[in-house]
Amino acid sequence: MTDRRQQIEQLLAGAFSPLHIEVIDDSQRHAGHAGAAGGAGHFHVRVLSEKFRGLPVLARHRLVYEALRPLIPNEIHALGIEADAPGERASPPDFIDT
Numbered sequence: 001m002t003d004r005r006q007q008i009e010q011l012l013a014g015a016f017s018p019l020h021i022e023v024i025d026d027s028q029r030h031a032g033h034a035g036a037a038g039g040a041g042h043f044h045v046r047v048l049s050e051k052f053r054g055l056p057v058l059a060r061h062r063l064v065y066e067a068l069r070p071l072i073p074n075e076i077h078a079l080g081i082e083a084d085a086p087g088e089r090a091s092p093p094d095f096i097d098t
Contacts, residue, residue, distance in 0.1 A: 004025070004071070004075050004076070005023045005025055005043075007071060008045065009021055011070065011071070012047055012067055014067075015063070015067035016063075017050075017051070018049040019086060021047050021048070022046040022047075023044075023045050024043065024044040026043060026044055026080075040073055040077035041075065042077060043079055043080070044079070044080035044081075044082075045081055045083075047082070047083050049084075049085065050085055051085075061081050061083065063083070
């Protein structure tokens with residue numbers, strides 16, 4: 001059985017054909033949190049894809065949530081999102097190698 005990180009990665013890869021994808025499991029930092037009590041995790045995703053080009057941040061986040069809908073709320077309780085198109089940022093975060 002694949003773990004949640006792998007499931008998230010697979011869904012995002014299928015939806016966005018990303019140049020880069022990173023899934024960070026922050027669940028351990030939220031132990032004891034009411035939302036984590038049911039077993040769902042806290043994750044942060046970083047996705048670099050041409051499919052985000054020209055879209056506002058809110059539209060990008062909606063696309064990511066839609067791609068991960070099968071895992072929300074049973075497997076994912078909280079989700080941080082960085083969604084960029086190649087070359088967008090003057091000072092790109094470390095995960096974007098442009």
